Amino acid sequence: MAWWKSLTRKKIFWPLIALGVLMLFNLFFTPNFFRFEIKEGHLYGNVIDILKNGAPIMLLAVGLTLVIATKGIDISVGSIVAISAGVVAMLIGGDLHGVPKYPIPYAMAAALVVSVMCGMWNGMLVARIGMQPVIATLILLVAGRGIAMVTTNAMIVWLYAKPFALLGQGYLLGLPFSIFIVAGLVLMTVIITRRTALGLFIESVGINPTAARFTGINAKNLIFWVYTFCGFCAGVSGLVVCSTVMSADGNNAGVGYEMDAILAVVLGGTSMNGGKFYLVGSMVGALIVQTLTTTIYAFGVPPEIAQVVKALVVWIVSLLQSKTFRSMFLGMFGKKELSV
């Protein structure tokens, strides 16, 4: 039983179980859910859709994991997605023959610069001015949508520049290209935070900022850059969102994404109280959220009750995550040894 004990103590265990249960449900009850086909030289199927459509939330969850680890929150990421999408779309332009107004790499770089500036704005309010993170990022949540609307002149901009479609619709080695962007960003973040002391610094600021300051960590600077990084991640996510539908909709792009991304981080095992963070857990959390959405579509849950079904599953997964609940539940069967 020792291996079982050490397995269940791993933070990644419970999110993986939840994902597995969702997949099992689909295996038995949703016809053709796991069928793979080869279409035009790439893999095609519901599972591929989950990876592809989950990519924007996964990208957001990378930045948010670090923010939440510092005991902060960033609820403006959905609006930054809309701004990033708006900037890149306006710079590429809606030429019907697909001739970009500015070269596509420049347009993408400009969108990322604007997103990073949004992140810096949040970081400045939280770290320098000392606003509470929810309030500080609430400003950009509201104002950001206005900025996105102004950027796109309150119109939906349609893009016809084919090369830009690669980000959200393209394939590499038979898999969606966006998943490679996610993998790259996660790998980079894991290396930077785990191969250096940075991750430890972030966690210690989240657990006790005063103590962290006394040990010589510049907490204010650290928090500022973490929010800036979160803005960058939201910018990348915005590029993928824009490319997926080849259009930028200031009103609707990224609406509600902040909640899905926060949910992904929490499902992945990172506590809202800050401290220890689990990047890979957050990715699994994002996959749970996306699998749930795709399941609702594929299974054919009527739209009137879809939200209730979603809420129910999230509730169960959250209960599974809770140590107190698990020991209470197991306690009913007299297995007290797990409640350590």
Added chain:
Amino acid sequence: MKNGKKVLVVLVALMVLFSAAAMAAPKTWTVGFSQIGTESEWRTADTQSVTSAIGDDPTLVLIYSDAQQKQENQIKAIRTFIARKVNVILFTALVETGYGPVLQEAAKAKIPVIMIDRDVQKADRALRLTIMGSDFVKEGEKAGTWLADYLKKQGMDDGSKPINIVELQGTTGSAPAIDRKTGFANIMKQHANWQITRSQTGNFTTSEGKAVMEAFLKADKTIQVLYAHNDGMALGAIQAIKEAGLKPGKDIIVIGVDSVKGAFQAIVDGEMNCTVECNPLLGPQAVQAINDLRAGKKLPAKIDTIEGVFDATNAAAALPTRQY
């Protein structure tokens, strides 16, 4: 001194000219327009159409008020219109209820109120003159009628073989989603072999429309027709159909509502079959109604927007003139 005299002469001449012009022109009417805000592309086009149509008519003066999605701002704006003694009020109601008292004040001041696009609740409808706007049920019916004609022309519908239709609904509970569903269902009743095999909300957005269609295509290989409650979702679904290795517009018939520019382009490219117009360009009709009112004509209780249906036969010709 000489220069001063010259200026004086010019001034007097100008004044005579202006007063002559003023006498020649008919009496101007002041129009108060209370808009709810700028929540969508459709609304922006609507506001621009009404304000520019009134601006183009030299006999009309516009007082415009943007309520920024707040009812109290709208009530305040209408009170201001009444205090400034405007001749007619144009009004888009943010919500249906709560406008009774302020409409009563307008009625007492004998100022006619014309609703644009969104109406007030039934109990208050006696207080306004007329409503001008789109009939969402009719839009759904037009989509259904177009499909019936098209299937007949293509020889695809023999009246007994099932026709498999999937539906992308608008935001659950919104008036256009409910009514466009109802309108289409009305036409379905006349075709016993038509069946909606799958129906899910795409929230009127391109990205959700695409994601839902992706799932539909994997679960069901027999889809023949897609009916989307707006063009945005239809355009998203078209991308999903292409990714599935099928030809949108040929393997699957695609119908949308709204007639946005992107839909016209898709029809011209042969990837979409039909879009039912939901016209936000209400300006010219509003000005017509105001002028009728001024001439003492009686307005009908409901003024329907002039709306067309566009498909491969007329989309290419109309594309260059589309404004939104």
